[in-house]
Amino acid sequence: xxxxxxxxxxxxxxxxxxxxxxxxxxxxxxxxxxxxxxxxxxxxxxxxxxxxxxxxxxxxxxxxxxxxxxxxxxxxxxxxxxxxxxxxxxxxxxxxxxxxxxxxxxxxxxxxxxxxxxxxxxxxxxxxxxxxxxxxxxxxxxxxxxxxxxxxxxxxxxxxxxxxxxxxxxxxxxxxxxxxxxxxxxxxxxxxxxxxxxxxxxxxxxxxxxxxxxxxxxxxxxxxxxxxxxxxxxxxxxxxxxxxxxxxxxxxxxxxxxx
Amino acid sequence: xxxxxxxxxxxxxxxxxxxxxxxxxxxxxxxxxxxxxxxxxxxxxxxxxxxxxxxxxxxxxxxxxxxxxxxxxxxxxxxxxxxxxxxxxxxxxxxxxxxxxxxxxxxxxxxxxxxxxxxxxxxxxxxxxxxxxxxxxxxxxxxxxxxxxxxxxxxxxxxxxxxxxxxxxxxxxxxxxxxxxxxxxxxxxxxxxxxxxxxxxxxxxxxxxxxxxxxxxxxxxxxxxxxxxxxxxxxxxxxxxxxxxxxxxxxxxxxxxxxxxxxxxxxxxxxxxxxxxxxxxxxxxxxxxxxxxxxxxxxxxxxxxx
Numbered sequence: 311x312x313x314x315x316x317x318x319x320x321x322x323x324x325x326x327x328x329x330x331x332x333x334x335x336x337x338x339x340x341x342x343x344x345x346x347x348x349x350x351x352x353x354x355x356x357x358x359x360x361x362x363x364x365x366x367x368x369x370x371x372x373x374x375x376x377x378x379x380x381x382x383x384x385x386x387x388x389x390x391x392x393x394x395x396x397x398x399x400x401x402x403x404x405x406x407x408x409x410x411x412x413x414x415x416x417x418x419x420x421x422x423x424x425x426x427x428x429x430x431x432x433x434x435x436x437x438x439x440x441x442x443x444x445x446x447x448x449x450x451x452x453x454x455x456x457x458x459x460x461x462x463x464x465x466x467x468x469x470x471x472x473x474x475x476x477x478x479x480x481x482x483x484x485x486x487x488x489x490x491x492x493x494x495x496x497x498x499x500x501x502x503x504x505x506x507x508x509x510x511x512x513x514x515x516x517x518x519x520x521x522x523x524x525x526x527x528x529x530x531x532x533x534x535x536x537x538x539x540x541x542x543x544x545x546x547x548x549x550x551x552x553x554x555x556x557x558x559x560x561x562x563x564x565x566x567x568x569x
Numbered sequence: 570x571x572x573x574x575x576x577x578x579x580x581x582x583x584x585x586x587x588x589x590x591x592x593x594x595x596x597x598x599x600x601x602x603x604x605x606x607x608x609x610x611x612x613x614x615x616x617x618x619x620x621x622x623x624x625x626x627x628x629x630x631x632x633x634x635x636x637x638x639x640x641x642x643x644x645x646x647x648x649x650x651x652x653x654x655x656x657x658x659x660x661x662x663x664x665x666x667x668x669x670x671x672x673x674x675x676x677x678x679x680x681x682x683x684x685x686x687x688x689x690x691x692x693x694x695x696x697x698x699x700x701x702x703x704x705x706x707x708x709x710x711x712x713x714x715x716x717x718x719x720x721x722x723x724x725x726x727x728x729x730x731x732x733x734x735x736x737x738x739x740x741x742x743x744x745x746x747x748x749x750x751x752x753x754x755x756x757x758x759x760x761x762x763x764x765x766x767x768x769x770x771x772x773x774x775x776x777x778x779x780x781x782x783x784x785x786x787x788x789x790x791x792x793x794x795x796x797x798x799x800x801x802x803x804x805x806x807x808x809x810x811x812x813x814x815x816x817x818x819x820x821x822x823x824x825x826x827x828x829x830x831x832x833x834x835x836x837x838x839x840x841x842x843x844x845x846x847x848x849x850x851x852x853x854x855x856x857x858x859x860x861x862x863x864x865x866x867x868x869x870x871x872x873x874x875x
Contacts, residue, residue: 337649360676361598362751374650374815375626377599382750382808383865390752391598391623392684395677399695422673423661427706433661435647435654437703438624439676445697471700483700484712484721 313543314562315496317551318515320346321543323453323494327352327405334358334398334443336408339453341373342551342560343407349550356386358394358403360439363387372555395439398446401487406447408440408470412460415508415529416479417472417490419444419452420465427467437469444470449491456495456526463529473507497523499540500531508532513540574795575742575772578845581794582609585764586732591619591642593683593733593762594632597753598624598676599649600808601736603768605801605845611635612839621730623676623754626805627821630654633669634831635839640670642728644679650815651822656831665828673707678725680754685727686761694722733762736802737786738809739777740769744792747784750808759786764793768801770810781870800849800856811859 320343327333327347335344335357344357345368357365359376364387369380382388397403410419411434421440425431444450450472454460472490473479480489493500493509497518500509511523512534524531543551555561576584586592595602607628610618619640620629629646632638634656647654659665674682681693699721704710711724735755740746746767748755759765765787772795778785804814825831842848849856 359751361600362753374813375599377597377751377806378813379600379750379806379808379861388749388751390680390756391676391754392680392757395680395697399677399697422702422706427702430661433653433658435657436643436645436673437675437701438645441675441701441703442677442697445699445701467706468700468702471698474700480700484696485699486696 313548314558316561317548318540318543319453319494319496320551320561321547322499322515322540323407323451324350324547326451326492326494327355330354331404332356332358332402334360334403334406334439334447335376336406336440336443337376337438338409339560340407340409341376342555343453345369345554346547346551350547358398360391360394362389362391362394364389364394368554372559374559395442398442401448403447405449405451405491406443407451407453408443410440410452410454410470412462412465413452413454413472413493414462414465416474416476417452417493417502417507417509418465418468418474419470419472420467422467422469424466440470444472445485445488447488450488451492451494452490453494456497456523458526458528461527461529473502477505477507497526501534503532510534511537513538515540516542571743571789573742574744574789574792576794576796578605578609578768578796578798581766581796582606582613582615585766585794586610586615588615589617590731591621593621593730593758594628595622595625596733596735596755596758597751599626600750600806601802602626602628602805603734603736603801604628604803604805605768605798605848606734606766607632608839608842608848609845611637611835621679621728623679624649627654627818630656630825631835633657633660634666634825635835636666638669640672642672642674642679644674644676648818648822651819655825659828672709673703675703678710678723679728680757681725682728683754683757683761685725686729687757690727692724692726694724696720696722698723728761730758730762732764732766733758734766734768735759735786736768736807737770738807739771739773740767740795741775741778741789742772742795743775744789744795745775745778746786746792746795747778747781748786749784756786759791765791766794766796767792768796768798770799770801770807772797780872782872783870798845800852801845803852803856803859810861812861814855814859
């Protein structure tokens, strides 16, 4: 079957959303994954968008940003950013879903800067709502490209807290709940070890070798005892994704790939 | 008799925005961004500004590149659908045109800071950001133990901006305005700021506004100036009026990668026009195509008392 690495990544991410979840949906790829989940296996999922939108149906067309008018049309609630953050603060958001520039082996995510804070080599955009989502949602999903420079032993800066330096760190910091549940990349899916909270390879995407994943990871990546292959996207999953992103704006140019 | 607060954009900016002030520029995140005001501030060369907003897409980046900004108090600065902001990067990495100061926030902490400013309290507490390095790079955010119970809390100090510039779909000439769609932190920002400047797509009689008081942003007495400024939000979207001009954002990304090409961009889209009206005229058919043509009206709401 013909699909791009981005398509598989979005579909694998969508599968992490359970029916009935209240999902805090981050910018870019998470918007797409939420729409796919909603149209397939999670019809009762509710989407929170930090600009102040709650939806119980997916937007009528592809979103470039969550503030695009199709996201307002047919929304369940248009409100303030604070109201949605208040609900998440109380623990009513089941799953938060964000992207990132780099992540480390304990699931800490950096979207602020590479290099020192006061003299960055690359200044990144910052938190947006990501640090709130990582702090306050019940479980966190992250989606990003699997490259050595992004999968770091230790990030330069923790924008969105994962498990800090290991098990117990979040509790000590005073965070009420949460932590990374799955990291979905274009090579596989990583999940935290229940004891140490270190991210381990849980599934590897079809056609990708474990060696390849390790080569693109900055730390000594351990394998889950139950390592499996990520299920191939079904025809139905791909069809829904193509309906949502027909030009492949977020998921790669299909025309180019066919050549 | 209440005095009209309506004035043109040039007058509102020159009268109510001064060098060195702190300004909230847009508060609905990706929509309703008052780009027209950003362009006018650049044309009037008003400098040393502190810009505040959760996320105002490429507005920050162009104002930083134009040299208007000393400090950014924000959750996010980049190009939402295209990537990083090259001017923000040049400023922070290379000091071009100069290095700005940054007070890092998240969307929630900036929302709480404005809510505290709106309430007139010195801070509001949260459990968000515990363990985040935002607490290290923004010393304004302090950590303490709750005086009630034993929770660890982040204390978010109030923001009390000098000015807020917000877009609305319609307003009367006294600043009673309807805003619909997602609200972001618009209401908190309007209540927290000393001066409130509204850019309105339409100016309508007060009777229209009073048909639906639930949709009011803030009462007119809290508003300083109202500007009739159609398409003030371009290239960002406006619920009920304009779609987002995605291509503009993607062109901006390509055309601002190098300093020289940013200067060309700035000249082409900002400095070569003497007013917002000229900019709109230049957009011509492009703007026409962005207009939302269908109608999907809300159900009637009965406010009668007899």
